[in-house]
Amino acid sequence: MMEIRRITTPLENGVVEALKAGEKVLISGYIYTARDAAHKRFIDALSIGEALPFDIKNQVIYYCGPSPASPGRVIGACGPTTSSRMDLYAPKLLSLGLKGMIGKGKRSQSVKDAVKQYKAIYFGATGGAGALLSKSVISCEVIAYEELGPEAVRKLGVKDMPLFVINDIYGNDLYETGMLKYEK
């Protein structure tokens, strides 16, 4: 069994510095969902001097468009979407204090450089584990762009959401080191 570390949001530098690629963590606190459309709106807002719909400093964004919640549920299935589509937008948000991104799939070199430069972490949520991940969500509130439906920004209260550290501040990349280790 792997050793698992518990972390909470907002993420402090001390926590970020301690995390290494390949570790499993359980995250608790608030995280914010945003994917393609919301990110475009964030960047558009910033470019005209407007504020983001929430204070991004030390926060974590989750690239996720959940399925509809059935009656009595907080959220539907909520696994990650492919992160690379948000690569264009991530470095700017990291420069403004974003401390964590949760998604799946490789990031571009500029995102990895920004993770190192601004001290942030890229976490992987297990793709396709939408039901499991929904169990960690204890509250869900749409806070911006409601008209985008699944792509709206949601403030999720999470408890012990299981994640893997993919990119740490030391330049390690689990996708690279993992594949090299097991390639035959």
Next chain:
Amino acid sequence: MREIHVDDIVAAIEGLFIDANINLSDSVFEALNSAIGKEESPVGKEVLRELIKNANIAKEEHIPICQDTGLAVTFLEIGQDVHIHGGSLIDAVNEGVRRAYKNGYLRKSCCDPFSRKNTGDNTPAIIHTSIVPGDRIKIVALPKGGGSENYGEVRMLVPSQGREGVKSFVLEMVKKGGPNPCPPIIVGIGIGGNFETSALLSKEALMVPIGRRNENPSIAELELEILNDINKTGVGPQGYGGTVTALDVHVKMMPCHIASLPVAVNIQCHAHRIKEVTI
């Protein structure tokens, strides 16, 4: 002539797509469990455990296994002695999908290719029909997510590329996909036919039960060679590195033009959702 009313088709389709999205079949559970034993990476083993836990939660609580509840890929084998009445077959399939995605709280993931405007009800379904002997209709529902589908390809190889050319092509697609199609994957390979039938063969290959080999021993050997090669790439569960990148590989082959070697690769993620019924 056996009469089948479209209402029965609507109901069957609705049931199948909800069932497929919530209840992972025993064969996939078994394959994931067996993969834990074969996987050498501790992170890989942990991911596989999460996938099994996920499928159990989905089954127990009636929530979708994955939030990408896919496009509604539907195969209908229609007995030539069946008479469908009460409306259009295609409309009935689409109505069944519409109801499944509404009543089953499934995500609507179908949109216009350019404007990207969502169609709102996950239709039109992707419908494949064939006419077979008999008086039944066999319906197979295969909700197919976008992540894995995006790493498929059809390629018209040169005949001299042969068996090795096919292997290289498949490996190329698996490495290109890496973590993105959500490994551990299942690979469907269609060889022969022509441009469009090789693609269809590759999707039908995904419907072959896990663990079943092609009846032709030489092709069965090819399936295992490719599976072995894929598992040597080191991609592993979720691409975090490991020795189980694919759960299985299936090949379907048919004769092709003397000048061609059409090959199609269709990738399926670990959420291999497939249910069938015969009415």
